[in-house]
Amino acid sequence: MSTRRSIGFRLPRYAAGIVLGLAILLGIALLAVGCGGSATPSTTAAPVTTAPAETTTTAAAETTTTAAPAGKTALVLASTTSTKDSGLFDVLIPAFNTAYPQYEVKVVAVGSGEALKQGETGDADVLLVHSPAAEETFMTNGFGSDRKAVMYNDFIIVGPAADPAGIKGMTVAADAFKKIADSKSLFFSRNDKSGTNTKELAIWKAAAVTPAGDWYQSTGQGMGETLTITDQKAGYTLTDRATWLAKKEALKGLVLLVEGDKALFNQYHVITCKNGKNIQGANDFMNWIVSADVQQNIIAKFGLDKFGQALFVPNADSAK
Protein backbone atom coordinates (compact mmCIF):
# COMPACT_ATOMS: atom_id res chain seq x y z
CA MET A 1 0.00 0.00 0.00
CA SER A 2 2.70 2.48 0.99
CA THR A 3 4.52 2.25 -2.34
CA ARG A 4 1.29 2.76 -4.21
CA ARG A 5 0.47 5.83 -2.18
CA SER A 6 3.86 7.32 -2.75
CA ILE A 7 3.13 7.21 -6.48
CA GLY A 8 0.07 9.33 -5.86
CA PHE A 9 2.21 11.89 -4.10
CA ARG A 10 4.87 12.32 -6.70
CA LEU A 11 3.01 15.05 -8.54
CA PRO A 12 2.11 17.24 -5.56
CA ARG A 13 5.62 17.14 -4.19
CA TYR A 14 6.86 18.19 -7.58
CA ALA A 15 4.25 20.95 -7.84
CA ALA A 16 5.06 22.32 -4.40
CA GLY A 17 8.73 22.31 -5.40
CA ILE A 18 8.00 24.41 -8.46
CA VAL A 19 5.92 26.87 -6.46
CA LEU A 20 8.59 27.14 -3.78
CA GLY A 21 11.31 27.51 -6.38
CA LEU A 22 9.44 30.34 -8.05
CA ALA A 23 8.91 32.07 -4.71
CA ILE A 24 12.62 31.79 -3.94
CA LEU A 25 13.54 33.09 -7.40
CA LEU A 26 11.23 36.06 -6.87
CA GLY A 27 12.83 36.72 -3.52
CA ILE A 28 16.31 36.59 -5.01
CA ALA A 29 15.28 38.89 -7.84
CA LEU A 30 13.85 41.41 -5.38
CA LEU A 31 16.97 41.22 -3.23
CA ALA A 32 19.22 41.70 -6.24
CA VAL A 33 17.25 44.75 -7.31
CA GLY A 34 17.34 46.05 -3.76
CA CYS A 35 21.10 45.65 -3.41
CA GLY A 36 21.66 47.33 -6.75
CA GLY A 37 19.66 50.25 -5.43
CA SER A 38 21.46 50.69 -2.16
CA ALA A 39 24.87 50.28 -3.79
CA THR A 40 24.33 53.24 -6.09
CA PRO A 41 25.32 56.55 -4.54
CA SER A 42 22.24 58.49 -3.57
CA THR A 43 22.21 60.88 -6.50
CA THR A 44 18.45 60.56 -6.45
CA ALA A 45 18.16 62.07 -3.01
CA ALA A 46 19.80 65.25 -4.27
CA PRO A 47 17.50 67.97 -5.63
CA VAL A 48 16.33 66.71 -8.98
CA THR A 49 17.31 69.87 -10.83
CA THR A 50 21.00 69.19 -10.23
CA ALA A 51 20.83 65.54 -11.23
CA PRO A 52 20.09 65.81 -14.97
CA ALA A 53 23.65 66.69 -16.02
CA GLU A 54 24.96 63.48 -14.51
CA THR A 55 22.10 61.38 -15.74
CA THR A 56 22.44 62.54 -19.30
CA THR A 57 26.15 61.84 -19.58
CA THR A 58 25.83 58.29 -18.33
CA ALA A 59 22.68 57.91 -20.33
CA ALA A 60 24.32 59.06 -23.55
CA ALA A 61 26.89 56.32 -23.12
CA GLU A 62 24.11 53.83 -22.54
CA THR A 63 22.12 54.74 -25.62
CA THR A 64 24.83 53.51 -27.94
CA THR A 65 24.61 50.09 -26.35
CA THR A 66 20.81 49.95 -26.43
CA ALA A 67 19.47 47.04 -28.41
CA ALA A 68 18.32 49.22 -31.29
CA PRO A 69 19.09 47.95 -34.81
CA ALA A 70 22.68 48.54 -35.94
CA GLY A 71 23.52 52.22 -36.29
CA LYS A 72 20.19 53.39 -34.85
CA THR A 73 19.61 55.09 -31.55
CA ALA A 74 16.39 54.69 -29.65
CA LEU A 75 14.16 57.74 -29.32
CA VAL A 76 11.30 57.40 -26.84
CA LEU A 77 8.28 59.57 -27.55
CA ALA A 78 5.72 59.57 -24.75
CA SER A 79 2.33 60.72 -25.84
CA THR A 80 -1.30 60.31 -24.94
CA THR A 81 -3.71 57.49 -25.63
CA SER A 82 -6.03 59.87 -27.42
CA THR A 83 -3.30 60.89 -29.87
CA LYS A 84 -2.47 57.28 -30.59
CA ASP A 85 -6.11 56.24 -30.86
CA SER A 86 -6.61 58.93 -33.49
CA GLY A 87 -4.06 57.18 -35.73
CA LEU A 88 -1.88 60.29 -36.14
CA PHE A 89 1.31 58.40 -35.25
CA ASP A 90 0.72 55.90 -38.05
CA VAL A 91 1.36 58.81 -40.42
CA LEU A 92 3.74 60.91 -38.35
CA ILE A 93 6.29 58.29 -37.28
CA PRO A 94 6.99 56.77 -40.72
CA ALA A 95 7.46 60.30 -42.09
CA PHE A 96 9.89 61.13 -39.27
CA ASN A 97 11.76 57.86 -39.90
CA THR A 98 12.20 58.83 -43.53
CA ALA A 99 13.59 62.22 -42.57
CA TYR A 100 15.76 60.89 -39.73
CA PRO A 101 16.59 57.23 -40.42
CA GLN A 102 19.19 57.21 -37.63
CA TYR A 103 16.51 56.99 -34.93
CA GLU A 104 14.43 54.04 -33.84
CA VAL A 105 11.28 55.75 -32.54
CA LYS A 106 9.33 54.10 -29.76
CA VAL A 107 5.92 55.59 -29.08
CA VAL A 108 4.60 55.10 -25.57
CA ALA A 109 0.92 55.99 -25.42
CA VAL A 110 -0.22 56.71 -21.87
CA GLY A 111 -2.23 59.37 -20.07
CA SER A 112 -0.69 62.85 -20.02
CA GLY A 113 -0.04 62.29 -16.31
CA GLU A 114 2.19 59.29 -16.91
CA ALA A 115 3.75 60.81 -20.00
CA LEU A 116 4.95 63.78 -17.93
CA LYS A 117 6.11 61.41 -15.21
CA GLN A 118 8.17 59.49 -17.75
CA GLY A 119 9.68 62.74 -18.92
CA GLU A 120 10.55 63.46 -15.29
CA THR A 121 12.22 60.07 -14.70
CA GLY A 122 14.05 60.14 -18.03
CA ASP A 123 12.17 57.16 -19.47
CA ALA A 124 11.00 59.42 -22.29
CA ASP A 125 13.11 61.73 -24.46
CA VAL A 126 10.37 63.85 -25.97
CA LEU A 127 6.70 64.39 -25.15
CA LEU A 128 3.68 65.27 -27.25
CA VAL A 129 1.03 66.13 -24.70
CA HIS A 130 -2.05 68.29 -24.14
CA SER A 131 -2.34 69.24 -20.50
CA PRO A 132 -1.22 72.89 -20.37
CA ALA A 133 -1.36 73.42 -16.60
CA ALA A 134 0.55 70.21 -15.81
CA GLU A 135 3.01 71.01 -18.61
CA GLU A 136 3.77 74.39 -17.10
CA THR A 137 4.43 72.80 -13.71
CA PHE A 138 6.72 70.32 -15.49
CA MET A 139 8.66 73.20 -17.08
CA THR A 140 8.80 75.22 -13.85
CA ASN A 141 10.22 72.20 -12.02
CA GLY A 142 13.04 72.11 -14.56
CA PHE A 143 12.31 68.77 -16.19
CA GLY A 144 11.83 70.17 -19.68
CA SER A 145 14.38 71.85 -21.93
CA ASP A 146 12.05 73.41 -24.44
CA ARG A 147 8.31 73.50 -25.13
CA LYS A 148 6.58 74.50 -28.34
CA ALA A 149 3.00 74.63 -29.56
CA VAL A 150 2.26 72.05 -32.28
CA MET A 151 -1.45 71.86 -33.02
CA TYR A 152 -4.87 71.77 -31.47
CA ASN A 153 -8.01 69.79 -31.82
CA ASP A 154 -11.21 70.11 -29.88
CA PHE A 155 -13.19 68.28 -27.27
CA ILE A 156 -16.85 67.45 -27.65
CA ILE A 157 -19.55 66.26 -25.28
CA VAL A 158 -21.19 63.01 -26.32
CA GLY A 159 -24.10 61.21 -24.74
CA PRO A 160 -27.04 58.89 -25.32
CA ALA A 161 -29.31 59.67 -28.28
CA ALA A 162 -32.24 60.05 -25.85
CA ASP A 163 -30.34 62.92 -24.18
CA PRO A 164 -32.05 62.83 -20.76
CA ALA A 165 -30.23 66.00 -19.64
CA GLY A 166 -31.39 67.90 -22.72
CA ILE A 167 -28.06 69.42 -23.74
CA LYS A 168 -28.19 68.86 -27.49
CA GLY A 169 -27.06 71.88 -29.47
CA MET A 170 -25.93 73.93 -26.48
CA THR A 171 -22.98 76.19 -27.27
CA VAL A 172 -21.44 76.69 -23.82
CA ALA A 173 -19.79 73.56 -22.42
CA ALA A 174 -20.07 74.69 -18.80
CA ASP A 175 -23.85 75.19 -19.14
CA ALA A 176 -24.20 71.70 -20.59
CA PHE A 177 -22.22 70.24 -17.69
CA LYS A 178 -24.44 72.11 -15.25
CA LYS A 179 -27.53 70.56 -16.83
CA ILE A 180 -26.00 67.08 -16.63
CA ALA A 181 -25.27 67.62 -12.94
CA ASP A 182 -28.70 69.11 -12.21
CA SER A 183 -30.48 66.19 -13.84
CA LYS A 184 -28.06 63.75 -12.18
CA SER A 185 -27.49 62.05 -15.54
CA LEU A 186 -24.79 59.40 -15.61
CA PHE A 187 -21.41 60.94 -16.46
CA PHE A 188 -18.14 59.04 -16.93
CA SER A 189 -14.91 60.74 -15.98
CA ARG A 190 -11.54 59.31 -16.95
CA ASN A 191 -10.16 60.52 -13.63
CA ASP A 192 -6.65 59.61 -14.81
CA LYS A 193 -4.96 63.02 -14.75
CA SER A 194 -4.90 62.97 -18.54
CA GLY A 195 -5.25 66.10 -20.63
CA THR A 196 -8.86 65.23 -21.30
CA ASN A 197 -9.50 64.71 -17.59
CA THR A 198 -7.84 68.03 -16.77
CA LYS A 199 -10.04 69.77 -19.33
CA GLU A 200 -13.13 68.07 -17.92
CA LEU A 201 -12.32 69.27 -14.39
CA ALA A 202 -11.74 72.79 -15.69
CA ILE A 203 -15.23 72.79 -17.25
CA TRP A 204 -16.83 71.58 -14.01
CA LYS A 205 -15.06 74.43 -12.29
CA ALA A 206 -16.34 76.91 -14.86
CA ALA A 207 -19.84 75.52 -14.30
CA ALA A 208 -19.37 76.04 -10.54
CA VAL A 209 -20.29 72.41 -9.92
CA THR A 210 -18.41 69.98 -7.72
CA PRO A 211 -19.28 66.69 -9.40
CA ALA A 212 -20.12 64.08 -6.79
CA GLY A 213 -22.71 61.37 -6.35
CA ASP A 214 -23.72 58.10 -7.90
CA TRP A 215 -24.16 59.72 -11.30
CA TYR A 216 -20.49 60.77 -11.54
CA GLN A 217 -18.34 57.70 -12.14
CA SER A 218 -14.61 57.25 -12.73
CA THR A 219 -13.08 54.76 -15.14
CA GLY A 220 -9.38 55.45 -14.59
CA GLN A 221 -8.87 54.33 -18.19
CA GLY A 222 -8.03 55.71 -21.61
CA MET A 223 -10.42 57.56 -23.93
CA GLY A 224 -11.30 54.57 -26.10
CA GLU A 225 -12.22 52.37 -23.12
CA THR A 226 -14.11 55.19 -21.43
CA LEU A 227 -16.18 55.79 -24.58
CA THR A 228 -17.05 52.08 -24.67
CA ILE A 229 -18.16 52.18 -21.04
CA THR A 230 -20.15 55.38 -21.62
CA ASP A 231 -21.88 53.80 -24.59
CA GLN A 232 -22.68 50.58 -22.74
CA LYS A 233 -23.99 52.40 -19.69
CA ALA A 234 -25.81 55.11 -21.70
CA GLY A 235 -24.02 58.00 -20.02
CA TYR A 236 -22.35 61.28 -20.99
CA THR A 237 -18.65 61.97 -21.34
CA LEU A 238 -16.15 64.50 -22.62
CA THR A 239 -13.97 63.20 -25.45
CA ASP A 240 -11.49 64.53 -27.96
CA ARG A 241 -12.94 64.62 -31.45
CA ALA A 242 -10.21 62.42 -32.96
CA THR A 243 -10.91 59.42 -30.73
CA TRP A 244 -14.64 59.93 -31.18
CA LEU A 245 -14.40 59.89 -34.99
CA ALA A 246 -12.07 56.91 -34.95
CA LYS A 247 -14.38 54.88 -32.68
CA LYS A 248 -17.81 56.15 -33.66
CA GLU A 249 -18.76 53.04 -35.63
CA ALA A 250 -18.49 50.89 -32.51
CA LEU A 251 -20.48 53.30 -30.33
CA LYS A 252 -24.01 52.66 -31.50
CA GLY A 253 -25.81 54.36 -28.61
CA LEU A 254 -23.85 57.64 -28.47
CA VAL A 255 -24.29 60.88 -30.40
CA LEU A 256 -22.37 64.16 -30.51
CA LEU A 257 -24.30 66.71 -28.46
CA VAL A 258 -22.14 69.78 -27.78
CA GLU A 259 -19.26 71.25 -29.81
CA GLY A 260 -17.65 74.50 -30.87
CA ASP A 261 -17.15 76.23 -27.51
CA LYS A 262 -13.74 77.95 -27.33
CA ALA A 263 -13.32 76.41 -23.87
CA LEU A 264 -13.24 73.01 -25.58
CA PHE A 265 -10.08 73.65 -27.59
CA ASN A 266 -7.24 71.26 -26.83
CA GLN A 267 -3.71 72.55 -27.36
CA TYR A 268 -0.83 70.12 -27.99
CA HIS A 269 2.76 70.94 -27.11
CA VAL A 270 6.00 69.15 -27.86
CA ILE A 271 8.45 69.09 -24.94
CA THR A 272 12.06 67.94 -24.91
CA CYS A 273 13.07 66.33 -21.61
CA LYS A 274 16.21 67.30 -19.72
CA ASN A 275 16.48 63.84 -18.18
CA GLY A 276 16.03 62.05 -21.51
CA LYS A 277 18.64 59.70 -22.92
CA ASN A 278 18.56 60.92 -26.50
CA ILE A 279 18.72 64.71 -26.31
CA GLN A 280 19.78 65.15 -29.92
CA GLY A 281 16.93 62.98 -31.15
CA ALA A 282 14.45 64.88 -29.01
CA ASN A 283 15.60 68.19 -30.48
CA ASP A 284 15.44 66.81 -34.00
CA PHE A 285 11.89 65.60 -33.42
CA MET A 286 10.81 68.94 -31.98
CA ASN A 287 12.28 70.95 -34.85
CA TRP A 288 10.81 68.54 -37.37
CA ILE A 289 7.25 68.54 -36.05
CA VAL A 290 7.02 72.35 -35.86
CA SER A 291 8.53 72.80 -39.33
CA ALA A 292 6.27 74.39 -41.96
CA ASP A 293 6.43 71.29 -44.14
CA VAL A 294 5.15 68.89 -41.49
CA GLN A 295 2.60 71.37 -40.20
CA GLN A 296 1.03 71.99 -43.60
CA ASN A 297 1.53 68.70 -45.38
CA ILE A 298 1.01 66.13 -42.66
CA ILE A 299 -0.87 67.54 -39.68
CA ALA A 300 -3.23 69.83 -41.58
CA LYS A 301 -4.19 66.98 -43.90
CA PHE A 302 -4.52 64.18 -41.40
CA GLY A 303 -8.02 62.73 -41.31
CA LEU A 304 -9.26 64.38 -44.52
CA ASP A 305 -9.35 61.15 -46.49
CA LYS A 306 -10.87 58.99 -43.78
CA PHE A 307 -13.29 61.31 -41.97
CA GLY A 308 -13.77 64.10 -44.50
CA GLN A 309 -12.42 66.58 -41.97
CA ALA A 310 -8.98 67.34 -40.56
CA LEU A 311 -8.60 66.10 -37.00
CA PHE A 312 -5.96 68.59 -35.93
CA VAL A 313 -5.31 72.25 -36.68
CA PRO A 314 -1.56 73.01 -36.85
CA ASN A 315 -0.56 76.13 -34.95
CA ALA A 316 3.21 76.10 -34.48
CA ASP A 317 4.86 79.47 -35.19
CA SER A 318 5.73 78.30 -38.69
CA ALA A 319 2.06 77.69 -39.48
CA LYS A 320 0.86 81.13 -38.50
Added chain:
Amino acid sequence: MGVFWEAIKQAFSLLVHGDSYVYQVMWMSIRVAGTATIFGMVIGIPLGAWLGIKRVRGWGVAATILNVGLMLPPVVIGLFVFLLLSRQGPLGSLSLLYTPSAMVLAEFFIAAPVIAAITMGGVASVPKDVRMQAMGLGASRWQSVWLVLREARVTLISGIVAGFGAAISEVGAVMMVGGNLSIAGHNQSGTMTTATMALVRQGDYAGAMAFGMILILLAFVITFLLTRTQQGLRRRWLQS
Protein backbone atom coordinates in the same frame (compact mmCIF):
# COMPACT_ATOMS: atom_id res chain seq x y z
CA MET B 1 16.19 53.60 -8.71
CA GLY B 2 15.09 56.60 -6.69
CA VAL B 3 11.61 56.22 -8.12
CA PHE B 4 11.64 52.56 -7.12
CA TRP B 5 12.40 53.15 -3.45
CA GLU B 6 10.20 56.23 -3.23
CA ALA B 7 7.29 54.17 -4.56
CA ILE B 8 7.88 51.38 -2.04
CA LYS B 9 8.12 53.85 0.83
CA GLN B 10 4.92 55.64 -0.16
CA ALA B 11 3.19 52.33 -0.75
CA PHE B 12 3.96 51.29 2.81
CA SER B 13 2.55 54.51 4.22
CA LEU B 14 -0.59 54.02 2.09
CA LEU B 15 -0.99 50.51 3.52
CA VAL B 16 -0.23 51.47 7.10
CA HIS B 17 -2.44 54.55 7.14
CA GLY B 18 -5.29 52.49 5.78
CA ASP B 19 -6.20 54.33 2.58
CA SER B 20 -9.81 53.17 2.34
CA TYR B 21 -9.77 52.95 -1.48
CA VAL B 22 -6.80 50.56 -1.32
CA TYR B 23 -8.61 48.28 1.11
CA GLN B 24 -11.88 48.40 -0.82
CA VAL B 25 -10.05 47.36 -3.97
CA MET B 26 -8.18 44.61 -2.12
CA TRP B 27 -11.43 43.23 -0.74
CA MET B 28 -13.08 43.39 -4.17
CA SER B 29 -10.21 41.38 -5.69
CA ILE B 30 -10.34 38.69 -3.05
CA ARG B 31 -14.13 38.49 -3.14
CA VAL B 32 -14.37 38.24 -6.93
CA ALA B 33 -11.50 35.77 -7.29
CA GLY B 34 -12.80 33.73 -4.33
CA THR B 35 -16.32 33.49 -5.75
CA ALA B 36 -14.97 32.59 -9.18
CA THR B 37 -12.79 29.89 -7.59
CA ILE B 38 -15.73 28.39 -5.70
CA PHE B 39 -17.77 28.19 -8.90
CA GLY B 40 -14.67 26.85 -10.63
CA MET B 41 -14.43 24.10 -8.00
CA VAL B 42 -18.11 23.21 -8.34
CA ILE B 43 -17.67 22.65 -12.07
CA GLY B 44 -13.96 21.85 -12.33
CA ILE B 45 -13.53 19.16 -9.66
CA PRO B 46 -16.38 16.86 -10.80
CA LEU B 47 -15.38 17.36 -14.43
CA GLY B 48 -11.72 16.70 -13.73
CA ALA B 49 -12.53 13.70 -11.54
CA TRP B 50 -14.81 12.23 -14.18
CA LEU B 51 -12.22 12.62 -16.94
CA GLY B 52 -9.48 11.34 -14.63
CA ILE B 53 -11.33 8.17 -13.60
CA LYS B 54 -13.35 7.22 -16.64
CA ARG B 55 -12.06 6.62 -20.11
CA VAL B 56 -15.37 7.38 -21.76
CA ARG B 57 -15.85 7.60 -25.49
CA GLY B 58 -14.72 11.00 -26.68
CA TRP B 59 -12.28 11.29 -23.78
CA GLY B 60 -9.58 12.59 -26.08
CA VAL B 61 -11.84 15.35 -27.37
CA ALA B 62 -12.94 16.33 -23.86
CA ALA B 63 -9.37 16.39 -22.53
CA THR B 64 -8.27 18.43 -25.53
CA ILE B 65 -11.03 20.97 -24.94
CA LEU B 66 -9.97 21.18 -21.31
CA ASN B 67 -6.36 21.80 -22.29
CA VAL B 68 -7.44 24.43 -24.80
CA GLY B 69 -9.24 26.07 -21.89
CA LEU B 70 -5.91 26.14 -20.07
CA MET B 71 -4.15 27.74 -23.02
CA LEU B 72 -6.83 30.33 -23.84
CA PRO B 73 -5.41 33.81 -23.45
CA PRO B 74 -7.49 35.46 -20.68
CA VAL B 75 -7.99 38.50 -22.88
CA VAL B 76 -9.91 36.33 -25.32
CA ILE B 77 -12.09 35.11 -22.48
CA GLY B 78 -12.62 38.75 -21.53
CA LEU B 79 -13.66 39.62 -25.06
CA PHE B 80 -16.05 36.68 -25.14
CA VAL B 81 -17.70 37.66 -21.84
CA PHE B 82 -17.75 41.33 -22.89
CA LEU B 83 -19.58 40.60 -26.14
CA LEU B 84 -21.93 38.24 -24.30
CA LEU B 85 -22.90 40.88 -21.73
CA SER B 86 -22.67 44.01 -23.88
CA ARG B 87 -25.90 45.92 -24.51
CA GLN B 88 -25.95 44.66 -28.08
CA GLY B 89 -25.08 41.12 -26.93
CA PRO B 90 -27.33 38.13 -26.16
CA LEU B 91 -27.33 38.76 -22.39
CA GLY B 92 -27.33 42.54 -22.65
CA SER B 93 -30.73 42.92 -21.01
CA LEU B 94 -29.31 41.65 -17.71
CA SER B 95 -27.15 44.82 -17.36
CA LEU B 96 -24.30 42.79 -15.91
CA LEU B 97 -21.45 44.49 -17.75
CA TYR B 98 -19.11 46.50 -15.47
CA THR B 99 -20.35 44.78 -12.31
CA PRO B 100 -18.53 42.37 -9.98
CA SER B 101 -20.75 39.58 -11.37
CA ALA B 102 -19.27 40.12 -14.83
CA MET B 103 -15.78 39.84 -13.37
CA VAL B 104 -16.74 36.65 -11.52
CA LEU B 105 -17.97 35.19 -14.81
CA ALA B 106 -14.73 36.03 -16.64
CA GLU B 107 -12.53 34.76 -13.81
CA PHE B 108 -14.62 31.61 -13.58
CA PHE B 109 -13.71 30.75 -17.17
CA ILE B 110 -10.06 31.34 -16.26
CA ALA B 111 -10.05 29.35 -12.99
CA ALA B 112 -12.30 26.41 -13.90
CA PRO B 113 -10.07 24.85 -16.60
CA VAL B 114 -7.05 25.14 -14.30
CA ILE B 115 -8.87 23.39 -11.46
CA ALA B 116 -10.34 20.75 -13.76
CA ALA B 117 -7.04 19.95 -15.47
CA ILE B 118 -5.06 19.64 -12.24
CA THR B 119 -7.84 17.55 -10.67
CA MET B 120 -7.77 15.29 -13.70
CA GLY B 121 -4.03 14.80 -13.39
CA GLY B 122 -4.22 14.14 -9.65
CA VAL B 123 -7.08 11.69 -9.92
CA ALA B 124 -5.50 9.85 -12.84
CA SER B 125 -2.31 9.35 -10.86
CA VAL B 126 -4.20 7.48 -8.10
CA PRO B 127 -3.77 3.79 -8.99
CA LYS B 128 -6.86 2.23 -10.51
CA ASP B 129 -6.96 -0.69 -8.08
CA VAL B 130 -7.55 1.65 -5.11
CA ARG B 131 -11.02 2.21 -6.46
CA MET B 132 -11.44 -1.40 -7.61
CA GLN B 133 -10.48 -2.71 -4.21
CA ALA B 134 -12.82 -0.31 -2.44
CA MET B 135 -15.68 -1.41 -4.65
CA GLY B 136 -14.71 -5.04 -4.07
CA LEU B 137 -14.94 -4.36 -0.34
CA GLY B 138 -18.50 -3.14 -0.82
CA ALA B 139 -18.14 0.62 -1.38
CA SER B 140 -20.71 2.23 -3.62
CA ARG B 141 -19.69 4.04 -6.81
CA TRP B 142 -19.89 7.43 -5.13
CA GLN B 143 -18.00 6.22 -2.07
CA SER B 144 -15.22 4.90 -4.28
CA VAL B 145 -14.99 8.21 -6.18
CA TRP B 146 -14.88 10.06 -2.86
CA LEU B 147 -12.02 7.79 -1.79
CA VAL B 148 -10.06 8.57 -4.95
CA LEU B 149 -10.62 12.32 -4.43
CA ARG B 150 -9.37 11.94 -0.87
CA GLU B 151 -6.27 10.15 -2.11
CA ALA B 152 -5.62 13.00 -4.54
CA ARG B 153 -6.46 15.79 -2.09
CA VAL B 154 -2.98 17.27 -1.99
CA THR B 155 -3.13 17.76 -5.75
CA LEU B 156 -6.68 19.10 -5.45
CA ILE B 157 -5.47 21.80 -3.08
CA SER B 158 -2.74 22.74 -5.55
CA GLY B 159 -5.37 22.96 -8.27
CA ILE B 160 -7.68 25.17 -6.23
CA VAL B 161 -4.85 27.50 -5.27
CA ALA B 162 -3.62 27.62 -8.86
CA GLY B 163 -7.16 28.48 -9.99
CA PHE B 164 -7.45 31.24 -7.40
CA GLY B 165 -4.00 32.52 -8.38
CA ALA B 166 -4.93 32.64 -12.04
CA ALA B 167 -8.18 34.47 -11.22
CA ILE B 168 -6.77 37.09 -8.86
CA SER B 169 -3.80 37.93 -11.06
CA GLU B 170 -5.83 38.39 -14.22
CA VAL B 171 -5.94 41.91 -15.59
CA GLY B 172 -6.88 42.17 -19.28
CA ALA B 173 -10.15 40.28 -19.12
CA VAL B 174 -11.15 41.89 -15.85
CA MET B 175 -10.44 45.39 -17.15
CA MET B 176 -12.60 44.70 -20.19
CA VAL B 177 -15.65 43.42 -18.33
CA GLY B 178 -15.18 45.19 -14.98
CA GLY B 179 -14.26 48.65 -16.24
CA ASN B 180 -12.34 49.62 -13.07
CA LEU B 181 -15.16 51.98 -12.08
CA SER B 182 -15.28 54.11 -8.96
CA ILE B 183 -17.52 56.84 -7.58
CA ALA B 184 -15.79 59.68 -5.76
CA GLY B 185 -12.93 57.50 -4.52
CA HIS B 186 -15.39 54.77 -3.57
CA ASN B 187 -14.57 51.59 -5.44
CA GLN B 188 -17.24 50.06 -7.69
CA SER B 189 -15.53 47.44 -9.83
CA GLY B 190 -11.78 47.99 -9.54
CA THR B 191 -9.54 45.07 -8.63
CA MET B 192 -5.92 45.19 -7.52
CA THR B 193 -4.67 44.35 -11.01
CA THR B 194 -6.85 46.82 -12.90
CA ALA B 195 -6.28 49.56 -10.33
CA THR B 196 -2.52 48.96 -10.61
CA MET B 197 -2.69 49.34 -14.36
CA ALA B 198 -4.81 52.50 -14.15
CA LEU B 199 -2.53 54.05 -11.52
CA VAL B 200 0.60 53.37 -13.59
CA ARG B 201 -1.09 55.07 -16.52
CA GLN B 202 -1.57 58.12 -14.33
CA GLY B 203 2.04 58.12 -13.21
CA ASP B 204 0.99 57.28 -9.63
CA TYR B 205 3.69 54.66 -9.10
CA ALA B 206 3.34 54.64 -5.31
CA GLY B 207 -0.34 53.73 -5.38
CA ALA B 208 0.39 51.08 -7.99
CA MET B 209 3.24 49.70 -5.90
CA ALA B 210 0.92 49.42 -2.88
CA PHE B 211 -1.29 47.02 -4.82
CA GLY B 212 1.74 45.25 -6.25
CA MET B 213 3.04 44.61 -2.75
CA ILE B 214 -0.32 43.30 -1.52
CA LEU B 215 -0.43 40.93 -4.49
CA ILE B 216 3.09 39.64 -3.80
CA LEU B 217 2.31 39.31 -0.10
CA LEU B 218 -0.86 37.41 -0.91
CA ALA B 219 1.09 35.07 -3.19
CA PHE B 220 3.57 34.37 -0.40
CA VAL B 221 0.89 33.74 2.22
CA ILE B 222 -1.07 31.40 -0.03
CA THR B 223 2.04 29.55 -1.17
CA PHE B 224 3.18 29.19 2.42
CA LEU B 225 -0.20 27.83 3.57
CA LEU B 226 -0.31 25.49 0.60
CA THR B 227 3.13 24.08 1.27
CA ARG B 228 2.35 23.68 4.96
CA THR B 229 -0.90 21.89 4.22
CA GLN B 230 0.75 19.59 1.75
CA GLN B 231 3.59 18.77 4.10
CA GLY B 232 1.14 18.19 6.95
CA LEU B 233 -1.02 15.92 4.85
CA ARG B 234 1.97 13.96 3.66
CA ARG B 235 3.37 13.51 7.15
CA ARG B 236 0.05 12.28 8.48
CA TRP B 237 -0.19 9.99 5.50
CA LEU B 238 3.24 8.47 6.05
CA GLN B 239 2.56 7.92 9.74
CA SER B 240 -0.70 6.06 9.16
